[in-house]
Amino acid sequence: MKHVTVRRSVFLFALVGLSACLATLGLPGTGSAGAGDPQSFTVTAVRTSTGQGGASPQAESSITCTISIDNPHKSTHVPTTVNVVSHWNCDAIVQKLTLDTKLYRGVQQVGSGHSEGTGTFVLNGNAAASCVNGQYLGEATGTVVFPLGYNPPSGSAGPVDSGVVPIGNC
Secondary structure (H helix, E strand, C coil): CHHHHHHHHHHHHHHHHHHHHHHHHCCCCCEEEECCEEEEEEEEEEEEECCHHHCCCEEEEEEEEEEEECCCEECCCCCCEEEEEEEEEEEEEEEEEEEEEEEEECCEEEEEEEEEEEEEEEEEEEEEEECCCEEEEEEEEEEEECCCCCECCEEEEEEEECCCEEECCC
16 A cells, blocks of 8 residues: 555655646646645636737736635534535636545545536535544545636646544544
8 A cells, every 4th residue: 555655645746846837937727736725726717808909918807716625524414424525716607617525544545525516616525434543634636617718718626635634533
């Protein structure tokens, strides 16, 4: 099981590095980790208009969507389970949001969930599993389809990980 953890860590490190490089270039629609928040990731699209007389295109508006995940916790609704909740929050309505949420105990995936929404600016997801004493981690990935005229027309975010949380007294 150690090779899975190492590969996942190397992948996450490479993904964060690539995202930081793209965000530094200021490319529209690139994702980046939220400022100071390792539990969030943003995707931005821009609608531009052609400048008059051959002038450079001007940004008319932008939409930024942020994917985030809470820390795993004992469920307050179903006392014998552990769950983790993920979120998409956009600053304007988009055509479509998808959200995949995973729950890990140690390196083993023990729960998953999928959510989709159309014509919305928020979406929540959840993954749950039976409560067993251990170290838990949540992970979220998602996609966004922006309204017509925005560039890029779609984007993906994640994986974004929660903190590792010890849960006991199951």
